[in-house]
Amino acid sequence: MITHYAQLKEVVEKSMQKVKITDLHTHIYSEKFDKLLLWGIDELLTYHYLIAEYFRYSNLHYNEFFNLPKSKQAELIWDTLFIKNSPVSEAQRGVLTILNKLGLDVKSRDLKGYRNYFSNLTTKEYINKVFEISGVKEVVMTNDPFDPLEKPIWDEGGNEDQRFKAALRIDSIINQYEKSYKSLMEWGYEVSENLNEKAISEIKRFLTEWVQKTNALYMAVSLPPSFKILEDSNRSKVIEKCVIPVCRQLNIPFAMMIGVKKLVNDDLGLAGDSVGKSDITTIEYLCKTYPNNKFMITMLSRENQHELAITARKFRNLMVFGCWWFLNNPSIIEDMTRMRIETLGLSFIPQHSDARVLDQLIYKWTHSKKIISNVLIDKYNDILNIGWSMTEEEIERDIRGLMGNNFWDFINK
């Protein structure tokens, strides 16, 4: 039995080190998806988080930068964020964590040498290496049928690598139906600009067919801070009349990622999105109105986190997940994880990586596992100090839950 701190710390750290992680939201792809799978030092350096940070120091015109070849963009970012300034931001430190975990010498600051290392690896070898080092067992992709690069791959058979699961991403239908309905028509669905009964049933057919084609674990969408359901909009109709009924029928969760202010600075492209506080009453309405539907929710604003955790106390069909995007920083992850354990116990999913470049699984999980471990040690120690005791297996059970089983239990609920 574990009864004191030193033992506790050792067991928690060992358990976190060996747990096999399910990463429930990423933008990485199996090898079959070819160019959609990004990896290597130049992709890491041109990650949109680092592009935003680069422009903090640069007077270069946005287009001048974006018209450069990726290798030149990477060199500018390396020189500005790593050489001319110390790489202390979370995304900057992340690049160093990856290089270090790969066994490369970050002291050398030898970008040429790093490039040489990656040029000697095949995609297959590197996927295996990254999964091994990061402790990730499986990832869930972001699969968008409206992505012209992705759709043909699914039409020709799709994913075969069981480490990569699918999620059906439907922003185009939910947020831009007035545009995306034309693609649905081209693909043989009898929809129309007006969301009449026929269009509603054809959208439901499309969603059902694509969940089955991709074997999607859930449907997902990112939503603005202004998101509400009780309004007369295409968005609310598509969600209530198409997405929620099909998710119920297939018994899969609907994942809503809420609080993105799209293209606040459109000169920055993908790096131009920002954040806004959202209205929690919409989540209360959906969880209450659809008790037999399962909702996975993450919100982008720090100010929404406490009320989201409280809402999860009210609705067992709501699964809170991740420290998303602008929240994926050590100080905020610690704060959110402490608050969530104090409010929800172990009934939530503390993190997902949102990795856009395969290698990022290494840094995002190395950094988060350390923080989650430290919070758990504190919380377990609080109860040890009152005379509680635990077995190593109980701690391993709790950590397996947080790092994967809570997700699978919710999927299979």
Ligand code: HDL
């Ligand atoms: O909509 C999303 O899934 C977000 O995660 C965006 O992809 C965002 O650009 C991102 O990469 N965040 O980490």
Ligand code: ZN
């Ligand atoms: Zn994402």
